[in-house]
Amino acid sequence: xxxxxxxxxxxxxxxxxxxxxxxxxxxxxxxxxxxxxxxxxxxxxxxxxxxxxxxxxxxxxxxxxxxxxxxxxxxxxxxxxxxxxxxxxxxxxxxxxxxxxxxxxxxxxxxxxxxxxxxxxxxxxxxxxxxxxxxxxxxxxxxxxxxxxxxxxxxxxxxxxxxxxxxxxxxxxxxxxxxxxxxxxxxxxxxxxxxxxxxxxxxxxxxxxxxxxxxxxxxxxxxxxxxxxxxxxxxxxxxxxxxxxxxxxxxxxxxxxxxxxxxxxxxxxxxxxxxxxx
Numbered sequence: 001x002x003x004x005x006x007x008x009x010x011x012x013x014x015x016x017x018x019x020x021x022x023x024x025x026x027x028x029x030x031x032x033x034x035x036x037x038x039x040x041x042x043x044x045x046x047x048x049x050x051x052x053x054x055x056x057x058x059x060x061x062x063x064x065x066x067x068x069x070x071x072x073x074x075x076x077x078x079x080x081x082x083x084x085x086x087x088x089x090x091x092x093x094x095x096x097x098x099x100x101x102x103x104x105x106x107x108x109x110x111x112x113x114x115x116x117x118x119x120x121x122x123x124x125x126x127x128x129x130x131x132x133x134x135x136x137x138x139x140x141x142x143x144x145x146x147x148x149x150x151x152x153x154x155x156x157x158x159x160x161x162x163x164x165x166x167x168x169x170x171x172x173x174x175x176x177x178x179x180x181x182x183x184x185x186x187x188x189x190x191x192x193x194x195x196x197x198x199x200x201x202x203x204x205x206x207x208x209x210x211x212x213x214x215x216x217x218x219x220x221x222x223x224x225x226x227x228x229x230x231x232x233x234x235x236x237x238x239x240x241x242x243x244x245x246x247x248x249x250x251x252x253x254x255x256x257x258x259x260x261x262x263x264x265x266x267x268x269x270x271x272x273x274x275x276x277x278x
């Protein structure tokens with residue numbers, strides 16, 4: 001008997017399964033951290049400093065005797081929240097500027113695209129470092145700075161889609177019907193340009209998590225005692241030879257989460273991008 005698998009479970013679409021499972025598990029673990037964590041993330045167990053993984057402390061303890069598993073769960077909340085908010089800011093700015101640039105063209109398009117070119121001249125991570133150096137390193141500033149320095153790719157994608165869609169028959173019919181440009185943009189063009197935005201946003205979450213982890217590892221991101229995967233890596237660096245679990249587990253969490261969002265983003269690209277369809 002031949003069994004035919006659904007399209008999402010066959011061929012190159014098989015990447016949906018691990019990507020979706022990773023994203024779902026990590027998100028649920030972060031949301032349910034207060035229920036899953038065996039200890040509060042700030043509790044000190046001074047008689048169990050740098051204790052290796054055991055039945056009591058599943059992922060061991062750190063230099064202050066704090067439970068690593070509990071801090072991993074709460075750190076996931078911080079890292080994922082920063083990723084989502086930063087991507088929301090960048091997608092909002094990029095989508096708005098891309099729509100305006102592609103629809104109105106002319107000098108408006110020139111100004112916005114030259115701004116994009118100027119922003120792209122600077123390596124993103126070093127630009128973020130330069131900005132963070134003048135601000136207080138807290139969660140809000142990190143989210144805003146990452147969002148304000150990563151909208152350029154979204155703007156270019158939305159502009160390209162808008163340039164194509166504005167010449168389509170349904171947009172011409174809307175103009176002939178006397179609809180305002182604002183309504184044409186948000187009711188007719190934007191819904192048809194959301195596919196690349198969704199793909200970019202999914203991949204952008206992975207990028208934002210990596211940036212936040214890098215900043216926190218350098219001491220410019222989320223500040224202790226608040227846990228994030230990046231500053232947990234930083235804290236484990238000093239004792240990596242004697243307590244490797246302090247670096248291994250946060251590093252694996254970053255690796256697996258980023259991999260999950262990348263796999264999910266690639267799957268969305270396969271099903272939503274018409275250029276990849278055969």
